[in-house]
Amino acid sequence: MEKEQGHCDFFMFENKKGEWQVEVDCTRSADGKEVQKLFSQFVDKETIRISSLNIDTLSDKQTVGFFDTLIDYGITDDWRFEDVIALTFRRGRESKDEEENVDDDSTQEIKNATILSGIRQAILEGGGLREDAFVKQFEENGCIFTAMTFEFSHKTIPEVIHIRAEFKGSPKVFEVSIVDSFETKGPDAKREVSSLPLKKNLEIRSAFWNQARRIFAEVVSEKNDS
Known part of the structure; x- marks a missing residue:
């Protein structure tokens, strides 16, 4: 019996001369990491740099600020923020030895x-995540804010999506996925x-x-300047 092998799709876009973006359509949490390993084997490390959005680059407070600003920026001007569907905290950061053995019980x-309604209200009133008492409590308890699922509605067509923004895997690298889509009638x-067509799904993500x-680049730049 032949050994079973997994697969994933990835897409490459040229953002500007000398800069390419690789997007991985993951079926497993490790797919992005595997594609990054694949590229690292073939590129000239002296002339080409591979970068990703890694949560370890941010402090705990900066991570909350990152998600706050992400809500403000949204997807594009065509989409309106409506609600917070879910958010995920993790108890502390993993050490290098723990990264490969992440315990699901450490993530909540x-x-x-009721909790999400309070967070949504804080966001809509301009106070942001950090002004919410529940988020403050989790921060004080040493929890790391790792993911949010947002609801956005399109301003001109009857379409609603739930989009998840998440630092995922080992190490925790930023990923985006559309978990639900709806048509309003x-x-x-x-x-x-x-069901969103694949091309549109990819464009939104x-x-x-x-x-x-x-946003990540701005936060890191502010961190380095301080």
């Missing part, structure tokens, strides 16, 4: 409607589950990831 995903805007990349 919050979907409680009728005067009551009733939602029906829909790419736009959101690039917003994150710009």
